[in-house]
Amino acid sequence: xxxxVNLDVMMAKRKISAGDLAEKxxxxxxxxxxxxxxxxxxxxxSTLEEICRVLECQPGDVLEYADGR
Amino acid sequence: xxxxxxxVQLSLICTKIVxxxxxACAAALPSLIDRYAEYALVPVETSSMYMFMVILYLCCIxxxxxxxxxxxxxxxxxxxxxxxxxxxxxxxIISWCCFAASLVLAFAVRYYLVFGMMSVAIAFVGLILRxxxxxxxxxxxxxxxxxxxx
Numbered sequence: 001x002x003x004x005v006n007l008d009v010m011m012a013k014r015k016i017s018a019g020d021l022a023e024k025x026x027x028x029x030x031x032x033x034x035x036x037x038x039x040x041x042x043x044x045x046s047t048l049e050e051i052c053r054v055l056e057c058q059p060g061d062v063l064e065y066a067d068g069r
Numbered sequence: 070x071x072x073x074x075x076x077v078q079l080s081l082i083c084t085k086i087v088x089x090x091x092x093a094c095a096a097a098l099p100s101l102i103d104r105y106a107e108y109a110l111v112p113v114e115t116s117s118m119y120m121f122m123v124i125l126y127l128c129c130i131x132x133x134x135x136x137x138x139x140x141x142x143x144x145x146x147x148x149x150x151x152x153x154x155x156x157x158x159x160x161x162i163i164s165w166c167c168f169a170a171s172l173v174l175a176f177a178v179r180y181y182l183v184f185g186m187m188s189v190a191i192a193f194v195g196l197i198l199r200x201x202x203x204x205x206x207x208x209x210x211x212x213x214x215x216x217x218x219x
Binding site: 027031032034035039040041042043044047 | 218
């Protein structure tokens with residue numbers, strides 16, 4: 001997958017646990033795990049919006065494009 | 070009230086009844102063929118009756134395989150596992166069973182003309198099942214895509 005989710009980095013910066021983040025975003029811990037482990041096929045704008053709101057960051061801080069990876 | 074669960078249950082019961090009927094017919098086939106020879110309008114040769122029996126027994130194999138697969142498929146649907154790769158595989162097997170039975174009956178046209186019509190009808194059912202399998206196959210992909218959209 002060329003798009004990489006760097007949620008771990010932002011979570012470490014904001015010192016927030018996976019369980020807390022899942023609760024604040026309004027998704028299940030299982031879905032957050034799928035997102036964190038780059039298993040997700042797509043992300044809804046609403047989810048991305050919530051992630052950015054909770055982690056106080058921009059979409060570019062959690063998503064990265066890597067060529068040929 | 071009638072609901073999808075009851076519908077699946079009814080299909081399961083029907084499948085079990087058909088399985089029992091196929092087993093019973095296979096067990097009673099020699100005597101059924103004797104009866105047929107007895108009441109046939111045209112005198113039937115013993116050798117062609119023997120072939121008739123072999124053909125019907127050969128048809129029992131794909132029929133039983135298809136019925137067992139159908140039973141497993143309905144079991145999966147009952148357990149709310151509808152759009153899965155396992156169900157696609159089962160539908161593919163059932164479709165091939167139809168084509169196998171159709172092929173056996175196509176070879177048997179020389180013994181009994183009605184087998185030709187049955188062969189075409191079964192091949193048509195096989196074709197429909199194949200299209201259904203293709204649809205379910207695509208649905209599995211769409212479901213996976215949907216499941217992994219967070």
